[in-house]
Amino acid sequence: MTIHKEGYTSIALTILFALILNALIEYYFADLAWLRWSVYVLSLALFLIVLQFFRNPKRTFTNGHNLVICPADGKVVVIEETEEGEYFKDKRLQVSIFMSPVNVHINRNPISGVVKFFKYHPGKYLAAWNPKSSTENERTTTVVEHANGTPVLFRQIAGALARRIVWYIKEGDHVTQAEQFGFIKFGSRVDIFLPVGTKVNLQLDQVVKGGITVLAELS
Structure with missing residues (x-):
């Protein structure tokens, strides 16, 4: 399976958003471990959702003249x-x-x-x-x-x-x-x-x- 070209920008923006969000949480809420881990999990889930949306699975296609x-x-x-x-x-x-x-x-x-x-x-x-x-x-x-x-x-x-x-x-x-x-x-x-x-x-x-x-x- 590969990633479709239409997903490159969306995936990059998702990664950028997750990095910024996690950096802010680390900076302002370093003492709240439950909040930091919740954001980590949600960021990973968001990334996986966007990634699967743009998947391009390998397939053997059906062909027939009529x-x-x-x-x-x-x-x-x-x-x-x-x-x-x-x-x-x-x-x-x-x-x-x-x-x-x-x-x-x-x-x-x-x-x-x-x-x-x-x-x-x-x-x-x-x-x-x-x-x-x-x-x-x-x-x-x-x-x-x-x-x-x-x-x-x-x-x-x-x-x-x-x-x-x-x-x-x-x-x-x-x-x-x-x-x-x-x-x-x-x-x-x-x-x-x-x-x-x-x-x-x-x-x-x-x-x-x-x-x-x-x-x-x-x-």
């Missing part, structure tokens, strides 16, 4: 037909994956293809499970066209804790299934929109792994 792979780790919270109003402007099959702060937060391409559309939207920070988060929160929208001509839309959505969405793609890029396309810091959600009638291999509340779990099969 397979749609889960773009993120987390739990399936939505499988339903809905109106996609930004790009398709028609009925689509929506699958949503909620990523808690303990999940790996790397986002991966669900299919290989060409990026036909990309847009970043500033917005609110509603809880990621709120239905309005898909249209009102800070988010990105990406549409990748599969080799068979099927467009697949996926959307990074910031949550109540997430304050920064990172992406590594742009319109016109050729992307490869399971490769990283972005990262969302501290709790979030990813929506994916497929043609109505697509065979979905997931169930509600199922725990999935980004780049590994098969989400659906394209016809």
Whole structure:
């Protein structure tokens, strides 16, 4: 396992904060051993929490020409037909994956293809499970066209804790299934929109792994 590049600054700031806090406690409360040890333990816990959030575990990814792979780790919270109003402007099959702060937060391409559309939207920070988060929160929208001509839309959505969405793609890029396309810091959600009638291999509340779990099969 390695640490993702998006975590370098956050980890460095956490270490700096812990060092300053512990130095102040040592200076002003040297005679209160219980307080000093409590701060030591809390500082270590904070460091470990931030460290695990930015972990980048080694994985053997799933690949398949007609397979749609889960773009993120987390739990399936939505499988339903809905109106996609930004790009398709028609009925689509929506699958949503909620990523808690303990999940790996790397986002991966669900299919290989060409990026036909990309847009970043500033917005609110509603809880990621709120239905309005898909249209009102800070988010990105990406549409990748599969080799068979099927467009697949996926959307990074910031949550109540997430304050920064990172992406590594742009319109016109050729992307490869399971490769990283972005990262969302501290709790979030990813929506994916497929043609109505697509065979979905997931169930509600199922725990999935980004780049590994098969989400659906394209016809």
